[in-house]
Amino acid sequence: MIPAPFDYEVAESAEHAVELLGQHDDAKLLAGGHSLLPLMKLRLASPSVLIDIGRVSDLSYVRDAGDRIAIGALTCYEDAHFDETLKSSCPIVAHAAGEVGDPQVRNRGTIGGSVAHGDPASDIPTIMLALNAEFVVRGPTGERTIAAADFFKGVFEVDLAPQEILTEMRVPKTSSGWSYLKFHHRAQDWATVGVAVVLGDGSNNASVALTSMGERPLRAQGVEEALAAGEDPASAARRAAEGTNPVSDPMGSSEYRRQIAPVLTRRALEEALSR
Amino acid sequence: MNGARLEAEVEPRQLLVYFLRDNLNLTGTTVGCDTTSCGACTILVDGKSVKSCTMLAVQADGTEVTTIEGMAKDGELHxxxxxxxxxxxLQCGYCTPGMIMAAAGLIQRGGDMSEDDIRLGLEGNLCRCTGYHNIVKAIQQAAGEMKSSATV
Amino acid sequence: MAQVVERPERYVGGGVPRKEDPELITGQAKYIDDINVQGMLWMAFVRSPFAHARINGVDAARANDMPGVVAVYSGADLADDWAGGLPCAWPIAGRSFPEPTTEDPRMPNHWPVAKDKACFAGDPVAVVVADSRAHAKDAAELVDVDYEPLDAVVDPERALDEGAPQIHEDLDSNEAYVWSMNNGDVDKVFSEAALVVKERYRHPRLIPNAMEPRGVLVVPAPAQEEYVLYSATQVPHILRTTLAMSLGIPESKLRVIAPDVGGGFGSKLNVYSEEAVGLALARKLNAPVKWIEERSENYLATIHGRGVIQDMEVAATEEGKILGVRVKLLADMGAYLQLVTPGIPILGAFLYHGVYDVQAYSFTCQSVFTNLTPTDAYRGAGRPEATYAIERIVDALARRVGRDPVEIRRMNFIAPFDQPREVASGLQFDSGNYGASLDKALDMVGYDLLRKDQAERRQRGDAKQLGIGLSTYIEMCGLAPSQVLAALKYGAGGWDAATIRCLPTGKVTVVTGTSPHGQGHVTSWSQIAADALGVPIEDVEVLHGDTAISPLGMDTYGSRSLSVGGIALHFAAEKIRDKVKKIAAHELEVSEEDLEWTDGKFQVRGAPDKAKTVADAAFSAWTAHSLPEGMEPGLEATFVFDPPNFTFPSGAHICAVEVDTETGLVDIVKYVAVDDCGNQINPVIVAGQVHGGIAQGIAEALYEEAVFDENGTLTTSHMGYYRVPSAAELPSFDIDSTVTPSSTNPMGVKGIGEAGTIAAPPAVVNAVIDALQPLGVNHIDMPVTPERVFSTIAEAKGGRQ
Structure with missing residues (x-):
């Protein structure tokens, strides 16, 4: 319950954070702190320096950017959950932000922090993957953008260099049906399985992504292919566990996850089609 | 800090809850777990409910913090x-300050306060004594009162 | 508007708002971690990460070099600090009951800090003392312990296998004891019965999860060799006596204080390593020493509950009339025998026939050691196990004979009675009317409508099926009398004490030997005293939880406080009134027979203006200017009550669940409880106890289990993984009561602290099984997680194909 000692630095801006990262080995960025501090309290993480980017206020925003919506990395879940722009133009993000943790966690935890943490049991990365989101990353040599599909590499492993910082997520505006079904035992639990569905213009080009079904958020390719081939949702959903490799943990065994993924996928498709 | 200005130097690793308890002797905020699960340490930071075990004291610099000790005003209970x-x-009372502060956050946030809304809104606060039945009732009562007094 | 406080005719029976609340809702309560003293040192414990390991050495060099460190001690370093090991006060013994036997259970040494071997993951192997919480913790990480890991016993069913690792080398087996009892010709009944139903039930290991973890602070007064020990405990009195023995400190030099305590549920009914070590180090270092448990540490270091496997059988007629009950338990003691570990299964031993009238009864418990956290009392302790087994098997019998669960219960209930009645296990039940509470519950839940809904869903083949589960439970509270406890080898008495002190100003101090930690005793005891003495409730102050203030007591557990301590208060008040009557007669110059107790005072019959209140008498007794000849001054009375029998609360709980047969998720759609705890002092407090108890029962049924891997490592190691349910998972409860006054005590009270936890699990699990009837499911174990439901359905389908 007491983290190991560390040094503390305040970043005044994203650029400053990048600079500070360059000055310290073994430094971690602190945003909302709701992934990092729990690990530090149990001493499962003991960085020597924390760089607090939580005070960089210009990284907390949701902006209408034409055909896309730009979400600042430091936007907390609760702000995203209640954001009118997201609710009207990309409601799956607003909905899923309200499914993370509990209200207190959502008041502090950030969308960007969740993406950068790369936990395959997190909801937001799955949503980003389903939306084909694009991430803006700042490093010592400037900015680059990267597709969600390329960003998530493995368990807690993302495409961020040691000196890079995630600054923005860009998601498309969606006008068609969507669903995010998070199956969990207790409300505050991590997803045993989560299924995100974002329909294109009709059910045959839906994108379907899964939480807690592998080492990173996964696209349910089999389901997407089956839908594209004109199969009905109920039969397409049967392929939800294809190519997945979920872990066994206290939230559920690997086998169980593979067994209920098709059920949840069918329900998510049905819900998306009904919206 | 509960309406008063406060300046203090803290060790970077000090969690906000220990700063409140050990440095300020505001022991109404309790600690029930070490995994951000139980919500006993819930306080308001800038009007929003947060778990003070998952915030460094230094992160509270420049914010408005309200704890259970700051809820009663002029001798009048909240x-x-x-x-x-x-x-x-409440029975043993250990989770109670956190429950009250979490409820205050919910009410402050606005929106519906049906039984289901309250129950879901309390997903991050554990109580082992009451079975939550009367907690939900109490919050419904207070939310109703606060709403009607706000509209007067 | 000025508030006029008028004394109601009667406080008892009313929902008086709690006197405890003001400090608790404003953050002014003082729990153990809120108490700090000058110069206080902090302890941090180094705990074995292995379930079973030899300790070849402890190297504290690196830890000693850390900032703020005062000392580091291994178990070997402290070997001379103990006069005895940690106590087990209930060495349940013998291979039969009630025939006495001298055979003892196998009792391992239990040193507060392990010396040679760690016997569970979490067993303390060293302690660091430093000038702050953080420094103690930092240094504890750097204590180097040379462990030699050994094979561990994790599964109690493997504990007695040939070649199983021997956990305690001072013992000759991993078996702790076997205890059995028989009433009636059990074998004959079973061999001649038309049918026998036999099932095997498992109770998960549970982690009590009082919201406040444990903690201890010991403040020495070196010159006087005195110690004040503050502990988050349910049992300050028991702690004082046992720690004095373990440490070799004169009991008179040790004062134990239970400050505000944040829940217990049995987990703080114990004498723990950290309390003993705190006392030893305060003595060694002549400094105040404090330790506060962290939650993940609590999951290892504080006792667990349940952990029982039951082979349950009933013999019955073809119609479903139960003739005999026979049960064999395998109980997991864990690594050591804590304060009352061996006795826990025995608390249920007499209740496996439940509320049913049977002829023959047999109970056997075999208890074994494992390399896991010790088990001990957890809310209900023994009685949830018994209730679960009988209520599950009654439903199984109903299915076997094709009757409705309501019908099978009604045809087997013990008929209503209001005087002690001997039952098959040999107990004398105090009073009961089991059909009345069931009828009321059925009415409240709308049983027929639910069955109709269920039939429709079955007809349609819905993914979400409805199930209805019943539990008509009985339990026993107020362990007593002391002589019976002796026969059970319980190490303490079953009495409790109350003192009433009437102060010269008319105010009243009540001292109780019970030690509440959330149950509202201050309010309930005030109600009782105010009524008995004719004073306003505001004038009653209730003191507890400090052995210097309340030297006589047996503390709070097993729903005993009211039916023992509350009755002591009732009798103490009678003693006060007797003395008041004498003083009144003397002062009013009438004979005692001319006085009657009316409106809270003694008045002369036919002359209501001639009267004396308790306050009047208190002042007279204090001035002592004119007391009856030979009367001692002062108005104070103590009564120690040793009840003649247990009390037996009962009731009916009905749960309706919706089961998602595609995912296995169970949702409680309705929960109705009708409890009979006899007369109620404060119905609002009673309801609160019922709510909380049900929540914990549902938690056992659906959510919670301490899971270990094959090495004995706890995998549900923190609150993120061990699923204590929140408000979001639980429904509101529809509760009511029936009142069948107990014949055991003059107030007719029984006890309500554990009823919900005892009643709920079978109601919920029976409901799940009921829902899955069309799929051929007849059994499922707790906790009924979605995954378990899913795989049970899959197995049932597989079995049918």
Whole structure:
């Protein structure tokens, strides 16, 4: 319950954070702190320096950017959950932000922090993957953008260099049906399985992504292919566990996850089609 | 800090909850777990409920912090405090400050306060004594009172 | 508007708002971690990460070099600090009951800090003392312990296998004891019965999860060799006596204080390593020493509950009339025998026939050691196990004979009675009317409508099926009398004490030997005293939880406080009134027979203006200017009550669940409880106890289990993984009561602290099984997680194909 000692630095801006990262080995960025501090309290993480980017206020925003919506990395879940722009133009993000943790966690935890943490049991990365989101990353040599599909590499492993910082997520505006079904035992639990569905213009080009079904958020390719081939949702959903490799943990065994993924996928498709 | 200005130097690793308890002797905020699960340490930071075990004291620099000790004003209990008493919404009392502060955050956030809304809104606060039945009732009562007094 | 406080005719029976609340809702309560003293040192414990390991050495060099460190001690370093090991006060013994036997259970040494071997993951192997919480913790990480890991016993069913690792080398087996009892010709009944139903039930290991973890602070007064020990405990009195023995400190030099305590549920009914070590180090270092448990540490270091496997059988007629009950338990003691570990299964031993009238009864418990956290009392302790087994098997019998669960219960209930009645296990039940509470519950839940809904869903083949589960439970509270406890080898008495002190100003101090930690005793005891003495409730102050203030007591557990301590208060008040009557007669110059107790005072019959209140008498007794000849001054009375029998609360709980047969998720759609705890002092407090108890029962049924891997490592190691349910998972409860006054005590009270936890699990699990009837499911174990439901359905389908 007491983290190991560390040094503390305040970043005044994203650029400053990048600079500070360059000055310290073994430094971690602190945003909302709701992934990092729990690990530090149990001493499962003991960085020597924390760089607090939580005070960089210009990284907390949701902006209408034409055909896309730009979400600042430091936007907390609760702000995203209640954001009118997201609710009207990309409601799956607003909905899923309200499914993370509990209200207190959502008041502090950030969308960007969740993406950068790369936990395959997190909801937001799955949503980003389903939306084909694009991430803006700042490093010592400037900015680059990267597709969600390329960003998530493995368990807690993302495409961020040691000196890079995630600054923005860009998601498309969606006008068609969507669903995010998070199956969990207790409300505050991590997803045993989560299924995100974002329909294109009709059910045959839906994108379907899964939480807690592998080492990173996964696209349910089999389901997407089956839908594209004109199969009905109920039969397409049967392929939800294809190519997945979920872990066994206290939230559920690997086998169980593979067994209920098709059920949840069918329900998510049905819900998306009904919206 | 509960309406007063406060300056203090803290060690970077000090969690906000220990700063409140050990440095300020505001022991109403309790610690029930070490995994951000139980919500006993819930306080308001800039009007929003947060778990003070998952915030460094230094992160609270420049914010407005309200703890259970700051809820009663001029000797008058806060409507939530009164409602918890009226409805027998506490037994051992250990989770109670966190419950009250979480409820205050929910009410402040606005929106519906049906039984289901309250129950879901309390997903991050654990109580082992009451079975939550009377806590939910108390929050409904207080939310109703606060809404009607706000519209007067 | 000025508030006029008028004394109601009667406080008892009313929902008086709690006197405890003001400090608790404003953050002014004082729990153990809120108490700090000058110069206080902090302890941090180094705990074995292995379930079973030899300790070849402890190297504290690196830890000693850390900032703020005062000392580091291994178990070997402290070997001379103990006069005895940690106590087990209930060495349940013998291979039969009630025939006495001298055979003892196998009792391992239990040193507060392990010396040679760690016997569970979490067993303390060293302690660091430093000047702050953080420094103690930092240094504890750097204590180097040379462990030699050994094979561990994790599964109690493997504990007695040939070649199983021997956990305690001072013992000759991993078996702790076997205890059995028989009433009636059990074998004959079973061999001649038309049918026998036999099932095997498992109770998960549970982690009590009082919201406040444990903690201890010991403040020495070196010159006087005195110690004040503050502990988050349910049992300050028991702690004082046992720690004095373990440490070799004169009991008179040790004062134990239970400050505000944040829940217990049995987990703080114990004498723990950290309390003993705190006392030893305060003595060694002549400094105040404090330790506060962290939650993940609590999951290892504080006792667990349940952990029982039951082979349950009933013999019955073809119609479903139960003739005999026979049960064999395998109980997991864990690594050591804590304060009352061996006795826990025995608390249920007499209740496996439940509320049913049977002829023959047999109970056997075999208890074994494992390399896991010790088990001990957890809310209900023994009685949830018994209730679960009988209520599950009654439903199984109903299915076997094709009757409705309501019908099978009604045809087997013990008929209503209001005087002690001997039952098959040999107990004398105090009073009961089991059909009345069931009828009321059925009415409240709308049983027929639910069955109709269920039939429709079955007809349609819905993914979400409805199930209805019943539990008509009985339990026993107020362990007593002391002589019976002796026969059970319980190490303490079953009495409790109350003192009433009437102060010269008319105010009243009540001292109780019970030690509440959330149950509202201050309010209930005030109600009782105010009524008995004719004073306003505001004038009653209730003191507890400090052995210097309340030297006589047996503390709070097993729903005993009211039915023992509350009755002591009732009798103490009678003693006060007797003395008041004498003083009143003397002062009013009438004979005692001319006085009657009316409206809270003694008045002369036919002359209501001639009267004396308790306050009047208190002042007279204090001035002592004119007391009856030979009367001692002062108005104070103590009564120690040793009840003649247990009390037996009962009731009916009905749960309706919706089961998602595609995912296995169970949702409680309705929960109705009708409890009979006899007369109620404060119905609002009673309801609160019922709510909380049900929540914990549902938690056992659906959510919670301490899971270990094959090495004995706890995998549900923190609150993120061990699923204590929140408000979001639980429904509101529809509760009511029936009142069948107990014949055991003059107030007719029984006890309500554990009823919900005892009643709920079978109601919920029976409901799940009921829902899955069309799929051929007849059994499922707790906790009924979605995954378990899913795989049970899959197995049932597989079995049918």
């Amino acid at each position: 409507p939530l405090q009164r409602a918890f008493h009226d409805n027998h919404a």
